[in-house]
Amino acid sequence: MAPRAGLAENRKRALIGAALLEISERGSLEVTVAQIARRAGVSPALAHHYFGGKDDLILATMRHLLTRFRVDVVARLKSAGTPRERISAILRASFGPEQFDDSTVNTWLTFYTWALSSPGAARLLSVYHRRLRRNLVHAFRDLTGRAEAERIAGALGAYIDGVYLREVLRSGPPDAGAAVAGLEHYVDMELTQAENQKFSGVGAP
């Protein structure tokens, strides 16, 4: 390569970071490429040069959030010993300080809406859904059996997303503790019930 190595990556990172800030501040994707570029300290034309178009820049921004979340989940799962701890790890990752702040939550919601009209965005969100579901099913399976694990994973995923959705309308800082407490309570109820059913002979062989 001829010019400085790594410059391009730095610029891309700066543009993605700027996009993240602009989107969360405006609360919508109605941000101009010029605003994002100005914030990143470059010209609007450069954003097109690196990303091809506005949509591609925003998709890259979405991918960035998704990656950050995945890394967070994986790290927390590593230090989880039991299946029950794995469940808690996933919940704590979902509402950890990196994911559950106003800015990030707003941006997620914006992406959800965008998925209504952007196949690319829809695809990325379904990646998130599948990953979350897979992690949850895996953790629940040993505790409840396969079928129940599937059912609970679906319900818990929806519940998590719902808590996120409601956060956008709350005023004041997010209360991650309360959010996790509610979800843990739900998990405990499901597990208690699964345990009871086992003793009444409805469990797996």
Next chain:
Amino acid sequence: MAPRAGLAENRKRALIGAALLEISERGSLEVTVAQIARRAGVSPALAHHYFGGKDDLILATMRHLLTRFRVDVVARLKSAGTPRERISAILRASFGPEQFDDSTVNTWLTFYTWALSSPGAARLLSVYHRRLRRNLVHAFRDLTGRAEAERIAGALGAYIDGVYLREVLRSGPPDAGAAVAGLEHYVDMELTQAENQKFSGVGAP
């Protein structure tokens, strides 16, 4: 008034209906006044004449959805005898055919996102939240006591919203039965637990 009475109301209704269709089809608020007006069979200028501006037209559309939902809930609550039936009535209203179709769900999500940047939209959504919460707390109170009712109403509200949110990414027609079944299951678990706690002496006097 001089010209035909009720004409204005008809026009407004037609414009709101057209806005509803356009928004759900595009999956965003990036619809032009011209598109909405054409669908309603009038000129774009008339939309401004009646509503003042695009935002006001969309707010009116939102209010329309909100009213439709309220009417549905009230009707179903009337034929509910017990508190437990009241809970089911609210759930069945939330996922009844009028509320839980692709078009309506998409539109709700669009409004949620709009609330990030429109105080008017945020206000309307918080009206919905308060009403739902009030109805749920009222139904649960006799079964679980005040404090638990508040907690459960919050959790159930989030869970409901989450199911809506996930519906927008599903393909195929909405499965209201499955949605309600999951929520009823959650309610039953909470009520079972409340019952058990009563017998272990942690209930109300």
Next chain:
DNA sequence: GAAAATTGATTGATCAGTCAATCAATAAAT
């Protein structure tokens, strides 16, 4: 004929995307 309804034409502003032209860093050649 007065009041409301309705429209066509227009305006002013906003943006995404394009392009031709420089700039700067490195590699290659001597």
Next chain:
DNA sequence: ATTTATTGATTGACTGATCAATCAATTTTC
């Protein structure tokens, strides 16, 4: 160690299109 060639980085200026909003003029209704 210079010089030169190469290539990515970067920009400013421009364009074509889109749209909300306005308003003066016309039609409809009573």
